[in-house]
Amino acid sequence: AQTVTQSQPEMSVQEAETVTLSCTYDTSESDYYLFWYKQPPSRQMILVIRQEAYKQQNATENRFSVNFQKAAKSFSLKISDSQLGDAAMYFCAYRSDYNNDMRFGAGTRLTVKP
Amino acid sequence: ETGVTQTPRHLVMGMTNKKSLKCEQHLGHNAMYWYKQSAKKPLELMFVYSLEERVENNSVPSRFSPECPNSSHLFLHLHTLQPEDSALYLCASSQRGGGDEQFFGPGTRLTVL
Numbered sequence: 001a002q003t004v005t006q007s008q009p010e011m012s013v014q015e016a017e018t019v020t021l022s023c024t025y026d027t028s029e030s031d032y033y034l035f036w037y038k039q040p041p042s043r044q045m046i047l048v049i050r051q052e053a054y055k056q057q058n059a060t061e062n063r064f065s066v067n068f069q070k071a072a073k074s075f076s077l078k079i080s081d082s083q084l085g086d087a088a089m090y091f092c093a094y095r096s097d098y099n100n101d102m103r104f105g106a107g108t109r110l111t112v113k114p
Numbered sequence: 115e116t117g118v119t120q121t122p123r124h125l126v127m128g129m130t131n132k133k134s135l136k137c138e139q140h141l142g143h144n145a146m147y148w149y150k151q152s153a154k155k156p157l158e159l160m161f162v163y164s165l166e167e168r169v170e171n172n173s174v175p176s177r178f179s180p181e182c183p184n185s186s187h188l189f190l191h192l193h194t195l196q197p198e199d200s201a202l203y204l205c206a207s208s209q210r211g212g213g214d215e216q217f218f219g220p221g222t223r224l225t226v227l
Binding site: 046 | 118147156157204218219
């Protein structure tokens with residue numbers, strides 16, 4: 001079964017600085033999707049960014065970008081110019097292209113210091 | 115508001131009670147999901163419904179019983195729960211397809227006494 005590992009339970013960053021959140025996963029499948037979701041305190045989980053495994057180009061969404069290393073099964077999230085509103089739990093997730101299985105990591109709590 | 119609503123937002127129940135959680139999506143999606151979120155643990159996918167048909171059940175105890183009467187509504191019926199079932203229960207919806215974004219509801223915070 002696929003597993004997703006986030007090795008950093010907590011991270012902190014100074015406002016306006018850059019931070020990278022780590023994620024690794026284990027799978028024997030070749031086609032899949034990877035996601036980063038954000039869950040602010042007491043608010044709904046929302047999608048930050050998505051990566052298709054068949055695409056070599058790293059996905060970017062404004063200040064958010066990923067470093068997708070398929071061979072290494074690594075999928076890190078970089079947040080540039082961090083803002084106070086970026087403070088949240090961040091979850092890395094894997095979804096198989098063969099079934100409906102969706103696996104999440106345990107999450108990384110990001111604190112942004114003013 | 116992301117278009118997925120859940121009621122109630124908070125629920126306290128005894129181990130002998132029967133209650134139901136409700137989820138409704140207003141996004142025209144055709145797949146719906148139940149997740150369990152416990153402290154310091156990864157989200158656990160409990161049930162998946164696609165086109166109103168259950169397609170996945172990740173070995174969830176029978177004290178949890180899902181129901182999907184149509185593509186917009188999803189229920190989770192609870193009976194004889196245990197204290198370790200206390201958690202945040204999240205509902206999500208998406209279009210079918212592996213890469214489609216899942217939209218999450220705010221969750222129901224369940225406490226089992």
